[in-house]
Amino acid sequence: MHDAGPVLVFDSGLGGVSVVRAISQQMPRIRLVYVADDAAFPYGDWEDDALRTHIVELMGRLIAQYRPTAVVIACNTASTLVLPALRARYDIPFVGTVPAIKPAAEQTKTGIIAVLATPGTMRRDYTRDLIRKFASLVHVRLVGAPLLAAFAEARMRGEAIDERSLAEQIEPCFVEIEGRRTDMVVLACTHYPFLTDLFDRHAPWPVCFIDPAPAIARRLASVLEGRRVDGGPGTAAFTSGRPVLAPVLQVLRQYRLAVA
Template sequence: MINSGPVGVFDSGVGGLSVLAELRRALPHEDFLYLGDTAHVPIGARSDEEIRDLTDRAVAALHARGAKAVVVACNTASAFSLSHLRSRFDMPIIGLVPAVKPAVQATRSGTIGVLATPGTLRGTLLADVIQQFAVTAGVRVLQAVSRDLVPLVEAGLADSPQARAVLREVLTPLADAQADQLVLGCTHYPFLAGSIHAEFGDTFTLVDSSAAVARHTRDVLNRGGLLGPQHTAGTVTYLFTGDVDAARRVVATLTSPGVHNGQHLPAAAGPASGPAPAPLRIERVRT
């Protein structure tokens, strides 16, 4: 069975582009609708009810545009909204789980760190996976939190002296405690990889869940008979609730060929040479 509808991807801002990059690697023939709720970012400091409401409105907007499934590419929104969304919408809803399990499996020092937002720390999802995978394995988990990092990524300053100063402040205690794995508990944080490496070298192995979420999404679509046509390259349409011009500049930077998770890596599809990429499809939406 073939379903030509797009896959929706939601985040509070541009952080979910790190997940979108992995989704496009795993599902190169699928069309995607990316919705960044930049009018309300960051959402981590908002109330539980407001987080659920904003997420519900965004997923409803993607559903109205024909999305056949939605990936909630935001750790905070996943922590507070998945059960509600799955009860309301008749399509697969895929969320994020902090990548504590692979970090626990990989640690050599017996200590791992989690870099998260206030909202993710406030929810129960992170605490549950720490209890399930780290506590039972006797692995110590140290948590670091900052309200400043998400706005810096949103402003296109992931690789900047300001970002490095914040990272130096919040991550030095983890480095001093011999943490060797760092779980990136927010989809904005993979774009800080370059700054983290600039400050801490190889102290931490950075771990995030985007590749695992992409594989899971591919499996869900396959099992549900929702895969799209396999003979054409997929497209992306970007939807933002806030300033489109500002979003366009940041998206252009974070999705430029060969740039992924803050590092220069091979592009997801095709060689670097060839025709110039098509202009970004970006629209302003209300949710």
């Protein structure tokens, strides 16, 4: 394990920037390296075994290149699939991203919550285990949304998105049972916080959308306690090697990330 280095934040695309934002707010002095595996986006199209092998092998190359103090897997799909394999293979702390089902179950006033996820996260046994463990006393609507991550990517690139399709994707979250309504929606994808203003616009009634990023940042701070971490501006890299568009550069600059 390396004595000092940056924190590596990894996602399939741009969604993990929401986690970078939360980390930067809580720990503004640490250096972050953000890696978007856009060559493989979206992860939901992959078979589990192939995706697990791909991420574990790619992570080995990234660790060798950046020598990070810790790694944040800023992706629910990847976290629910590959964290055990990564921790077994590499002697470095990994902080994962899991759906914020426990706080939603604790905070609901109506006893009805929804988990808005990618299809990959929705079908994981890990997600259902969290529901059984922490939300057995509330009604949970598990909603797989195949288009939202791509909508977030497009929006961050400055492209228009189909808001009617977005509204259709979130509609199953809103449940009414005997006069009680959904009041908590867990955003179980790090892309989704970049769409919350549109979610609010198209929601049939007000709900609390729970962003997992602040909890991830708090967990990282705990993991880093007593460890040396590099400081200074961060960098961003994209596995596809494609040119980075101006709107994306603008988003990255907000969080002190320069494209490598």
